[in-house]
Amino acid sequence: MDRLTEMALFVGVAEAGSLNRAAGKLGLSNAAASRYLSALEERLGARLVERNTRRLYLTEPGQEFLRRSKQILADLQEAESTVNAAVAEPSGMLQLAAPLFFCVHHIAPLLPAYALRCPAVSVQVQAVPDTAAIDGDVDVAIRMRASDPGQGVEFQRLAETRQVLAASPRYLKRAGMPRRPADLAAHALLIHTCPEPEDELHFTRRGEKTAVPVKGGVESNDVQVLRTAALDGLGIAILPAYVLYDDLVGGQLRPVLDAWDLPRTTIDLVYPSRKHRLEKVRTFVDFMAARFARTPYERRWTRRFKE
Structure with a gap:
């Protein structure tokens, strides 16, 4: 079988969380996609994907193979782009x-x-x-x-990002650190209103689900406004990790309820x-x-x- 197709299918399955969706994107039937994935696992001698009734998830060997496969496919894509650009500028x-x-x-x-x-x-x-x-x-x-x-x-x-909650040490010293999602009701939240403000935050943690009503202390359709408000100690920001990553790593902001997950973007x-x-x-x-x-x-x- 075509190893590049196997690799592209595996990456598609990992990103889409669905064999059917990955097959459709590559123009394969579900049966053919299943054969490609099985052949790949058999050749490698390792289980890459575990399946249950609700979802697919990667094994540890699968996570490592995904990292290397994405690199190989990206290098191939860049090589092809270079040649194509030379042919038709x-x-x-x-x-x-x-x-x-x-x-x-x-x-x-x-x-x-x-x-x-x-x-x-x-x-x-x-x-x-x-x-x-x-x-x-x-x-x-x-x-x-x-x-x-x-x-x-x-x-x-291009990428996936978590939605994270973060606040300045100064704010948390004054208002306290929330220990569970329900505690957010007593805090000032900095809410991103694009595309529309959320009525609830939907948290999950190891199969546990809970919803918390949202009441914003500051609302804006611009992430930089909310990031600045968080750094100034005005409340707990709820923003994509790409906005707050450097502040969290540098200690200017502290993560809040980070063991809980919000829907990813x-x-x-x-x-x-x-x-x-x-x-x-x-x-x-x-x-x-x-x-x-x-x-x-x-x-x-x-x-x-x-x-």
């Missing part, structure tokens, strides 16, 4: 719509390397909310999503289906996907922190 203006904080910290630093790869492409960045609609002028958008991005668009996954490059035929779009999407696959971003943004 992309050119023109690329309109990129992206949330400001994410773009400043994680996209803008990569633009010089992309400019060297595709010097005839100019990138124009529009700062937009996390879930802004893609209008006719936008070629590519960065979207944060917890569900399917919708019809008429394609997407390239996927970070995607999204583009109208018709536009992937444009070389400037294809090369940009492939370049960013390859770079993100080679960075530790997702590992950082999905880790737990010590309270």
